[in-house]
Amino acid sequence: MKIYDFKLAPNPRRVRIFLAEKGLKVPLEEIDIMKGVNRQAQFLRINPLGGIPVLELDDGRYLAESVAICRYFEELHPEPALFGKGAFERATIEMWNRRMEFSVFTPIGMVWAHLHELTRTRVKQIPEVGEQQKKVVEMRYRWLDEELGQREFIAGDKYSIADITGMVAIDFAKFNNISIAPEYKHLQRWHQAVSARPSAAA
Numbered sequence: 118m119k120i121y122d123f124k125l126a127p128n129p130r131r132v133r134i135f136l137a138e139k140g141l142k143v144p145l146e147e148i149d150i151m152k153g154v155n156r157q158a159q160f161l162r163i164n165p166l167g168g169i170p171v172l173e174l175d176d177g178r179y180l181a182e183s184v185a186i187c188r189y190f191e192e193l194h195p196e197p198a199l200f201g202k203g204a205f206e207r208a209t210i211e212m213w214n215r216r217m218e219f220s221v222f223t224p225i226g227m228v229w230a231h232l233h234e235l236t237r238t239r240v241k242q243i244p245e246v247g248e249q250q251k252k253v254v255e256m257r258y259r260w261l262d263e264e265l266g267q268r269e270f271i272a273g274d275k276y277s278i279a280d281i282t283g284m285v286a287i288d289f290a291k292f293n294n295i296s297i298a299p300e301y302k303h304l305q306r307w308h309q310a311v312s313a314r315p316s317a318a319a
Contacts, residue, residue: 119144121171127289128183129170135187137316199278213272213279222286224253228293262301284311
């Protein structure tokens, strides 16, 4: 078993943090996406979409997509329950993880695609789109600050995969020159707390 990884990419980091919270160690194989290794024929046979991370099982099967990989390990190692316990808690965490992906991670990714110098030669950049998405991120941060004024973590009173996704997204935003405004005290408090967990360094 091994995970195809790239240390600087946000989605593989989600899996590394998840495994660290579980106390699991899985061998990692670095795939340099900046050099396009993930777009070469050998890797495309593993994942035709070229994305990472990918989990290779001992029997030769593969699992792609970070949340799918995390769910696999949650089934094998249910404690701590990072996807929740019971129907309502699991659904609530699913809801908030999806919100972190679509409402926070996606606009940050659009800023990366349309404004960052590293993507300039990879995609047709439309700077106006990037600037508009920066405003969306600011709106989402204001919304999260209000939500986190009501509870300790993203999905409730327990740390979950929604916190992992949210933290990784916000850290990726910093790479794109987007920071949490000082007035967002609740979001600042939460981000400091989750960043202080040993798993955050994975």
